Amino acid sequence: MSVTSPDITRSDRTSFIETEERRELRSAVSALGARYGYREYVLPKARVGEPLTELWKDAAELGFLGVNLPEEYGGGGAGIYELALVQEELAAHGAGLLLVVVSPAICGTIIAKYGTDDQKRTWLPGLAAGTSIMAFGITEPDAGSNSHQITTTARRDGDDWIVRGNKVYISGVDQADAVLVVARTEDSRTGKLRPALFIVPTDTPGFERTRMHMDILEPDHQFTLFLDDVRLPSTALVGEAAAALMQLFAGLNPERILGAAMAVGQGRYALDAAVRFANERTVWKEPIGAHQGIAHPLAQVKIELDLAELMMRKAAVLYDEGDDFGAAEAANMAKYAAAEASIKALDQAIQTHGGAGLTQEYGLAAMLAAARIARVAPVSREMILNYVAQHSLGLPRSY
Incomplete structure (x- = not known):
């Protein structure tokens, strides 16, 4: 099943009765989840620490992973409602995909809203098709819930950015092509640090990851990231440096x-x-x-x-x-x-x-x-x- 842009009016969106297209989407996703299942597929994968690659691929081919992303970049042109529906129905079979939360929901949404045309062309088709995965790096050891205390910094060096810092509890880095990293730039007028977002490919020199060993059974792993003066081109910045x-x-x-x-x-x-x-x-x-x-x-x-x-x-x-x-x-x-x-x-x-x-x-x-x-x-x-x-x-x- 491919997912196309729904013609949804405001009254449709606020109704307790889902549209026929949403019901069909639920049914199709549920059928996929039932083909895999928790005890038959997910739990054995989790016990050996293997990602749900086959489920991810099938969900991608059916158009489920990019349902919320713009049609012009290969997505379904729908919304977060539809992507949440996909996640709920997969999870109802014990087969929820953690990286759906990260890659199309967080990173895909931010790039679709604030990315440059080149960033959209480069990343959104792959995120929509599930052939590219982007992790999200915000949490830090000494910041935790207070994102205002993030200490990962980005400074200008000519046309480039130099990013330095570390992150913890970053999901799925071993499966990702890049990480959308939350850093801070310095406002020269006030001396205050402002948040900014950077796309950091995982093969960038100076970017290192270390797996964190969690005491739970999950198919996806958590990582600590170390960014040791990672040099990025100006095109790595998503949106405005001061508006992040x-x-x-x-x-x-x-x-x-x-x-x-x-x-x-x-x-x-x-x-x-x-x-x-x-x-x-x-x-x-x-x-x-x-x-x-x-x-x-x-x-x-x-x-x-x-x-x-x-x-x-x-x-x-x-x-x-x-x-x-x-x-x-x-x-x-x-x-x-x-x-x-x-x-x-x-x-x-x-x-x-x-x-x-x-x-x-x-x-x-x-x-x-x-x-x-x-x-x-x-x-x-x-x-x-x-x-x-x-x-x-x-x-x-x-x-």
Whole structure:
């Protein structure tokens, strides 16, 4: 299935009933996810630390990975809503793709909005086709949630830029052709450092990566990056050197929305597994799902997952409509709600399975550990609460 630009009016976007094209997209993505599956494909790959290359290739060939990117560069011409839909449906089969969050959602969106014509021609066709992958480098050891404290710097040297610094927890660098690095330039008038974005090919001299060994089962790896006076041409700068904070958030809101979509999908996978087991497992006279001690917690999980999905859809609609403030608020809320619902769904699925829920056969314990990431990344639960308290409720800033 190829994805083409949808003719979606504002009333279509805000409807609780999805358009026929979106329903068809959901069905097609779900069919792809079912062909692979968690226990059959994803978990064995994760256990040996191999990326989901075959799934990525098939999703790319079907046009799913570039659904949000402009048609003129080979994308589907749709929006973040459609890309979140792709992520959710894959994750509902336990086959969510982490690099969908990074490559087309963050990097593709930023380049499509702020890149030069040459940058768009160079990178967007590959990102849309899935033949190129771009990682995203923002987190630093001493900055963490406070991106204002980033110390990776970029200075002018003639027409070139010299970038120096290091990053941590950067996903998928071993699969990437380049990393979109968040650095800071110095404002000569004020002496203050301003954020700026640079496309850094992974084979650039002075660019080094070291794999971080995480204590979770994931097919994608995390890396520490070292940029030792990396020389970049002037064409590596994305957008304006002094306007990157706005450009940065053009990618961070989609990151939160796609993260929420992945969490909702994982929660759906866990709930489906629990319901299936509860209908099949008989200990006394009837299946265990007939007992309220099993049924009620699963019903509660269903409610909370659906509520999280609604907020995720709202965030995607607002973002695609250009409401940046509304999208930021909704995206943070969606990410918070989806993370909590997903973790609860997996914990309850394990409880429903009893001892079987802790076995390698079902893989639920491994998925719970992976789902736990959503409480921490790409922004912690506590920072989301800070944001809502300050910006939604008007309370004094607490940090």
